[in-house]
Amino acid sequence: MKIEEAQTEHVIKEKAKELFFKKGLIKTTTQEIADAAGVNRALIHYYFRSREHMLSILLDEAMEEKRERVKSILSFDLPFREKIARYIDAIITYNMTYPYLENFIISETVRNKDRTEAYCARNQSRSSDLIRDQLAEEIQQGRLAPVTPEHFLVNLIALCNYPMLAKPILRTIHGMTEEAYHEFLLERKQVIYMTIFNEEMPSVS
Structure with missing residues (x-):
């Protein structure tokens, strides 16, 4: 080309x-x-x-970009808590850039189950494996309550993504303007980290 x-x-x-x-x-x-x-x-x-073929390409690329971003962060040779801080910062920032992406991914997953399964089959690496040892150490030293890597990640993903999935509802319930909701999402980074570790989130460079 x-x-x-x-x-x-x-x-x-x-x-x-x-x-x-x-x-x-x-x-x-x-x-x-x-x-x-x-x-x-x-x-x-x-x-x-066609428009549909373009959408398919864009969705695959967006999912792959997000997957690679997560894999890169969780693969860093960093302390566990700094790694999670970087994850929270990156995912919420990405969600703020493309606020409707998660909704589209979920709707496509429901609409086209075979396609989703095919995508997952191409990517056998598991994020849970990338945090397993460090999470176990946190638990062993009494810094976190016992939890499996799978449950830990599901909790983390939900805390980061739900505010985008439910944005119209949450904005209406709390009477927030678009600008106010933007600030709310920025505040979520610190709130999520505090919820998990009960301490302030370290600065992410």
Whole structure:
């Protein structure tokens, strides 16, 4: 693929990600994507065949990007608590960048179970294995209540992701503006860490 073509494809994908995952416009048309990218609609079909095929590509790439980000953080040669602080910071920041991504992943998981299973089958590495030894040490030294790595991660993921999944409900219940909810999510980083470890979250550089 020529450099110009690769750049055009990248622009189209970035604009589509913004519309789908950042603004939540899942029903965005091919023409709207083309207009946002400043290209002819025919180029969308040239690079991606259809809107549905583009969505499939974007979803796979977004899931892979998030998986690799988590794997990278949990693989760092760092103390356990600093590692978890980095995870919390990265996931909430990513969720704030693409606030509708998790909703879309869940809806696609329900709608297309076979596709989800195929994706998981391609990625056999488990995040729980990356924290197993350090978590066991925390528990052995009495710094955490006994919990399996699987339960620990499910709790951590839920604490980070639920505020995005339930954003419309939580904003309505608590009467928050968009700006106020943004600040609420930033505060969540410290609250989540404090909930797990009962101490202030260390600075993440």
